Structures are given as structure tokens and as C-alpha cells.
Amino acid sequence: IKDEQPAQEGKDSYATHRVKVPVPPIGTSFVHRGLAYRDASRKLRDAAQKETPDLLVAHDFEVLSAAVAAGRRGRRVPVIYDSHEDWPALIAENSALEARIAKVQERRLCRRVAHVITVSEPIAEKFRRMNKDTTVLYNARPESEIHLADRAASRRSFGYAIDDFVVGFAGALAGGRGLDILLGALPTLPASTKALIVGGPDEEAERLRALARAEGLQDRVRVDGYRAFRELAPYYASMDVGVILLDRRPNHERALPNKLFDYMAHGVAVIVPEYPAIAPIVMEGPCGWTVPDIRLEAVSAILREVQSSGEARARGKTGREAYVRRYAWDRQEERFLQIVRAVTEGHVV
CATH class of the missing domain: 3.40.50.2000 (Glycogen Phosphorylase B;)
Structure with missing residues (x-):
């Protein structure tokens, strides 16, 4: 994640804590990539815990393990998995081995996820087959x-x-x-x-x-x-x-x-x-x-x-x-906030 922090302005501004966690690109050593991701996940986990959150939203698969780990430590915090791609399928375009690992990891980590948000019905069906509460929200601009x-x-x-x-x-x-x-x-x-x-x-x-x-x-x-x-x-x-x-x-x-x-x-x-x-x-x-x-x-x-x-x-x-x-996100936002309220209050969406 870039370590440059843009200025926050306006009444709706919020503090942003950016953690620099470079990871070698696909095609480089599998071992080096695995170790780099492990280190990155630990840094993100620790950064998230310092914020004492009430909710953790994992923005795609690459940070899901960090969110789940942060949510399990100390005070239990619910996790929403926001999956914008079929990540194992995307990873398979470059590495069949990493794709198989990602598929197993995603299924394992989803056991600790309270709700999945994704962008299409075909991806949503994958998570519903895991018996996960799943909602399709469209990422259109406001x-x-x-x-x-x-x-x-x-x-x-x-x-x-x-x-x-x-x-x-x-x-x-x-x-x-x-x-x-x-x-x-x-x-x-x-x-x-x-x-x-x-x-x-x-x-x-x-x-x-x-x-x-x-x-x-x-x-x-x-x-x-x-x-x-x-x-x-x-x-x-x-x-x-x-x-x-x-x-x-x-x-x-x-x-x-x-x-x-x-x-x-x-x-x-x-x-x-x-x-x-x-x-x-x-x-x-x-x-x-x-x-x-x-x-x-x-x-x-x-x-x-x-x-x-x-x-x-x-x-x-x-x-x-x-x-x-x-x-438009103006329409989708209401449903997203309903999910957030339900998850943080311990209700089924």
C-alpha cells in the first residue's frame, strides 16, 4: 500500500493509516512471495488492531487473512469480505499452484467471515455454496x-x-x-x-x-x-x-x-x-x-x-x-449500510 497519505478535507474526511507492504510480483520466486505476503499480513493485522475497530472490511482476497487474524485477537471483531473478483480464477491466469492455495485459503478464511459482499451473481453463488451470507452490490460511482x-x-x-x-x-x-x-x-x-x-x-x-x-x-x-x-x-x-x-x-x-x-x-x-x-x-x-x-x-x-x-x-x-x-452507489449505499449495521449488531442480514 502506498505510504503517501493524501490530505483529508471536508466534513466527511477521515484519518487514513497507510501501511507500506511491498510484495514481489507474480512470476518471481514462489517462496519469496509467500514470505512477503506473510510479513505483509502481519503488518496489516497489527495496524488494524491498533485502531480498535468495531468492524473489519477486507477489500479483496489479498488482505483477507490480515482482517480475519485481526478480528480473532482479543476483542472479537466481525469481518466483511468485499470480493471484487473470483480471486482463485484470477490468480490461475499466472500460477496454477498459487491458485490452488488461494482456493483453499479463501474457503478456510471465509469460515471466520460474517458476510460476503461481491459484484456479480456467479461469484456470489460460489460463496453461497460455502453457506456464507452473501450480497451482490454493484460498484458504480455515485x-x-x-x-x-x-x-x-x-x-x-x-x-x-x-x-x-x-x-x-x-x-x-x-x-x-x-x-x-x-x-x-x-x-x-x-x-x-x-x-x-x-x-x-x-x-x-x-x-x-x-x-x-x-x-x-x-x-x-x-x-x-x-x-x-x-x-x-x-x-x-x-x-x-x-x-x-x-x-x-x-x-x-x-x-x-x-x-x-x-x-x-x-x-x-x-x-x-x-x-x-x-x-x-x-x-x-x-x-x-x-x-x-x-x-x-x-x-x-x-x-x-x-x-x-x-x-x-x-x-x-x-x-x-x-x-x-x-x-448508482447512491442506491447501493443503503443496502451496504444495512449489512454493516446488522453485522456489527450480531444479526443475520
Whole structure:
């Protein structure tokens, strides 16, 4: 955890105690990683105990053992496990051995957890099979963080014509996000179809720019580097459709990326894979479309369908309404506080 502490301001500010606990990355010595995690857990456990808490919230698997250990020492303190991923499945992408250990550890530690909060029904079902009280809460931003930009002005600022169809992506640029496939699909689509990509790290943004130049797409592809969320409103306002093209792997099928709700909050229709966690939310409105698999032919076909349908603006509006009505943290917060009150008072949620 970073040891720099940002200034706390305003009536809702609270003290933050940050503990620096560096851990070697996956791919380095398994023994060194295990020892580093043990040391990190002990430091976090001791730091948590010094605060004499009434409740401990373990923000994902990496700190669950520290929270459980802190909750068992001295005065018993209830623990909420806030699991944003299927962690054993995520770890398995890099280390099968560590994934097996994580699966056993997660099940063992959950015996000491009072309640599990997670982001999707597929992940929730895993914990319910452990007989754990589990609630799905969506990690959408509060409405106060969403600032809608003017569509026409935003598109003009990026140089888009009225009849351009802008396919957008805002988020971390990394392998498995389908962006190479998106660029590969562009030559199969009308010249008015453009790609607007914003995110970091810088080296990945430059790689995508180079790929666009190599394919002769530099006039149809704009790749901007990392921007703070507060700077993204013009990007969202310029999009006709946003894409989430995660490749097929167990954690991608079960987890629910926050960027889905960012698109919805800004009134942008979405294209997502037919995965069990994300597809039902998109098709409920519908606030977008699903693609059966993340291959060039399938992505090209769905983009042609979306562009020819003329429904992108309407589905984006439906997504925005669903965000305000159900998914914004302003709606989710009430349920979270109910869980906190019940757990701290020793009641079943």
C-alpha cells in the first residue's frame, strides 16, 4: 500500500493509516512471495488492531487473512469480505499452484467471515455454496462523480463529423481487452466508423497508435493516454457505443467491470461478451448488445449491426436511466449500510 497519505478535507474526511507492504510480483520466486505476503499480513493485522475497530472490511482476497487474524485477537471483531473478483480464477491466469492455495485459503478464511459482499451473481453463488451470507452490490460511482459533457461540442473538439460512428473504449490498456481485435475490425467497416481509445499505460497507448499507423488507420483511430476520471466526460459524450471486449477466461466470465457502469452513467450504449455476469445487465434494458465471442468476425458483425440499427442513442439513454434508478452507489449505499449495521449488531442480514 502506498505510504503517501493524501490530505483529508471536508466534513466527511477521515484519518487514513497507510501501511507500506511491498510484495514481489507474480512470476518471481514462489517462496519469496509467500514470505512477503506473510510479513505483509502481519503488518496489516497489527495496524488494524491498533485502531480498535468495531468492524473489519477486507477489500479483496489479498488482505483477507490480515482482517480475519485481526478480528480473532482479543476483542472479537466481525469481518466483511468485499470480493471484487473470483480471486482463485484470477490468480490461475499466472500460477496454477498459487491458485490452488488461494482456493483453499479463501474457503478456510471465509469460515471466520460474517458476510460476503461481491459484484456479480456467479461469484456470489460460489460463496453461497460455502453457506456464507452473501450480497451482490454493484460498484458504480455515485451520481455526484458523473458530469455529462455536451455531445456536439465534444465531437467537434475531437474532429468528428456528424455522420461519424464513434466506437469508444475508456480504461486500462492491457492484453485481453480486445483492442487489437477492434482495430482489426475497422477495415471491414465503413470509413465513417472511428475508434476513440483513452487509457494507460503510455507504452500500451503508443503500441496501439503504432498498430493503427501500420494498418493505415491513423485517420480513423485516436488513442489518448491516461486521463483522470473527471477529464473523461468529453470522451464518453463523443461515443456512439462503448466496448468491453474481455477475452474468455474464468474471472472475466464471472466478474463485472466497473467501466460498464461508467458507460451507462454517461448514456453510452455498450457491446459486451455473452458472459454470465455482464450480459444479463446489458440485455435487461436493453442498454446495449452482446457479442458471442471475441473474434474479429464476430466483433465486425456486431459493430455493423449496431451501426445499421440506429438504436445506439436510445439504448444509451436506457442505460443511463438504469444507472440512476438502480446501479448508482447512491442506491447501493443503503443496502451496504444495512449489512454493516446488522453485522456489527450480531444479526443475520
